[in-house]
Amino acid sequence: MVAVVVGGGVIGLLSALNLAKHCDVVLLDSTAVGTEASWAGGGIVSPLYPWRYSDAVTALAQWSQDFYPGLGAQLLETTGIDPEVHSTGLYWLDLDDEAEALAWACAAQKNLRSVDITDVQAQVPALGMGYQRAIHMPGVANVRNPRLVKALRAALLQLPNVSIKEHSPVSGFIRDGQRVVGVQTVSGAIMADQVVLAAGAWSAELLRPLGIELPVEPVKGQMILYKCADDFLPSMVLAKGRYAIPRRDGHILIGSTLEYEGFDKTPTDVALQSLKASAEELLPALADAQVVGHWAGLRPSSPEGIPFIGPLPGFDGLWLNCGHYRNGLVLAPASCQLLADLIQGRTPIIDPAPYAPEGRL
Template sequence: MLLERQRAGRESSWAGGGIVSPLYPWRYSDAVTALAHWSQDFYPPLGQELLQKTGTDPEVHVTGLYWLDLDDEVQALAWAAERNRPVSRVAISSVKVAVPTLAEGYSTAIHMADVANVRNPRLTRALREALLQLPNVTLREDCAVDGFIHEEGQVVGVRTAQGDIRADRVVLCAGAWSGELLATLGLDLPVEPVKGQMILFKCAEDFLPSMVLAKGRYAIPRRDGHILVGSTLEHEGFDKTPTESALESLRASAIEMLPALADAEVVGHWAGLRPGSPDGIPFIGPVPGFDGLWLNCGHYRNGLVLAPASCRLLTDLMLGREPIVDPAPYAPSARLKPLA
């Protein structure tokens, strides 16, 4: 049974850009890298499977990604060489040939050729439809969980406004709300909401052939010519209100990268809440002292790219199988503490 406080897939999974890579993968720990690499290979067949099962195409779109004027280019290239990732330094003149709409003034670039982006609103819609086709899955939407049923050291269900629901095992995967829920058991889970705002342009289908990233902002092309530009990083609690200042900042960044966007209409502007966590390392595994309760949360800025591997790792642990990666870095047992 999947319980969702609103409609499934409408929070950070819907709001993000859908890049199937951390924005700066060399700046993350090996724990994040291990999950990201596994998931990147998983997405193309997942997209095909979901299209066949549901008729909804998540659009796993391999465009590659150019990073422009990086301060830590040397570290990025060393990271790629060490892990055999297809990242290379390219002349800025060749970037201009590949991306004719790119602004002048950039001096250096590196390129990762095999990076894809996913149209995440369609991905979540397809996943929801695929779940509903399964005979052993129940989806209950508009059913917010506000606590756990805790009996004799075991978690045996959850409490909701619609009544108690008992279960053999409970997985807490409530995104930015996960820390608040675990606090009801007296545990300090360092997962908090971090607001991010995005804007969307509509251009010709061939306007932007590759993703580009400069000065911390990125532009992502969809196949139909929509261009996403993001994102902000704001600590505003659970406030998801889009702001005029963010709209102006994101539009300025977009035009600085791609000057022709000055003549394009902003057709969308929204905000989402990332589940912020220390170093972006998710919490995956059982909660010590609370048998029956498991975590899969705290993916911060990389929820989409880490999701397939995170779910596979959690499933391996719950079923007692050989895990796909070493589970130790994600284990709640070493990272939770009682509330002060």
């Protein structure tokens, strides 16, 4: 069997890695693998506000959170590239819905609790003053997503039954009656038994010629990056919708904006100034630090942030794995395992019904 995966972000890469255990795989990307949303995100291995999401998102997140440490270790061993799954914990400051968060944690038996703000300041000395309340979840990790996609690409290149074709945009699907039997690219047709669409924010554009209106659209997010001492920030912190994420080498990510600007990925000075203001409010010492990076990416938004995972009705052989919105990195391991289970006819890791395209289009 041959599977074609359209899209080389973390969803496409992990889909290909899972499918390659049982079939030949061709991975296609319109640019270079892993250079869009998967590269641009922050890499928190948790939804920003897990209590605000449906059970469908939570189920994928929980499975993936348990899976990530082993995935990081396996990729380091097989490729020599460390995705740096970094367990720091996360503090939420001055939440409007703190009571709802704590009630969710109690019901879901999550280790999320209220902590005294003086304890937070002792644990995170760089934190700004003026915050009144905090809740904390220990063990929340972040992954260094640019290294994750590099490691996944390297792992795929080691496999003799996988072919990666970069700068190969797909212009259409090849059909035989009701069945999709391949894709058309700039360099010709590629035939397949199964086609997986994992093109993130561009997925709806690719489906439109089939008469399918997929409710996935791009939402721009901008981030900035600082370089500090390795021990400057021991934990992730989040306040007023903005977060700071520490990497092991002292890089600090600040994000992010939410902008409905279509497919425009241009970083703007307005966003830069807004992110710098948030950074300096959270961590005042950053006022004396230089911004060493500023970029934008496009999230694939979807209704309620629930991804589309499963077969596309009326188009046998065409599968979706897209629409992960702000949670592509945290949901990727579970989403891609679920997709592989469905394609290969195994018992799925979780109930696939909430993600099925049927009835949601």
